Amino acid sequence: MKISYDGLFDKCATFMCGDVEENTPVKVSENCTVAAAASGEEFCGVVVGVRNGMCAVKMNGAVTLGYTGSAPALGFTQLSADGNGGVTAASSGIMRLVVEVDEQAATVTFIM
Numbered sequence: 001m002k003i004s005y006d007g008l009f010d011k012c013a014t015f016m017c018g019d020v021e022e023n024t025p026v027k028v029s030e031n032c033t034v035a036a037a038a039s040g041e042e043f044c045g046v047v048v049g050v051r052n053g054m055c056a057v058k059m060n061g062a063v064t065l066g067y068t069g070s071a072p073a074l075g076f077t078q079l080s081a082d083g084n085g086g087v088t089a090a091s092s093g094i095m096r097l098v099v100e101v102d103e104q105a106a107t108v109t110f111i112m
Contacts, residue, residue, distance in 0.1 A: 005062030005099065005109065012048060017055040022047050023065060025081040026057055039083030042093045045112065062099070064109040071101050072108050079110065 015034040020026060025043035029035035034057060037043040045057035046065065066086035072079060073089070077098045080090035087108065100109040 005111065008062050008111065010058065010061035012056045012058050013045070014054055015057055016053060017047070017050065018053075020047050020050060020055055021085065022050060024085045025065070025087060026055075027081075036085070037081030037083075039081060039088075040090070041081050043081045043087075058112070060112055062109060062111050064100075064107055066106055067101075067108045068106070071103050072098050072110075074098050074101060077110075079108075 016032055017034050020036055024047045025037045026034040026047055027037040027041055027043055045059040046063045047055045048058045049056040067088060068082045068086055069088045076095045078090040078093045079087045079096045080093050082088040096110040096112060098108055098110045
């Protein structure tokens with residue numbers, strides 16, 4: 001049996017955006033607009049779709065992203081954007097529930 005967190009608490013919001021790619025942590029950059037979160041910045045969600053200058057941002061639910069630096073700890077862990085479309089363990093910021101870390105693939109699954 002495979003463990004899956006797909007669909008768990010999923011909530012998305014639509015924002016205007018510029019050059020943002022899917023699976024990128026984003027921050028609110030101006031009114032009704034998001035931009036990629038820079039290294040060390042907190043992020044409000046992860047882009048799950050982009051079309052015509054608009055993007056859907058997952059603000060609740062499970063997400064799997066790449067990580068840089070040390071592997072994030074399981075359980076409630078502070079994560080910030082790494083500036084390259086992934087995340088990194090942080091010393092401050094929003095706590096995320098880390099449910100899986102794959103050190104070989106350098107990916108982390110967490111619930112926002």
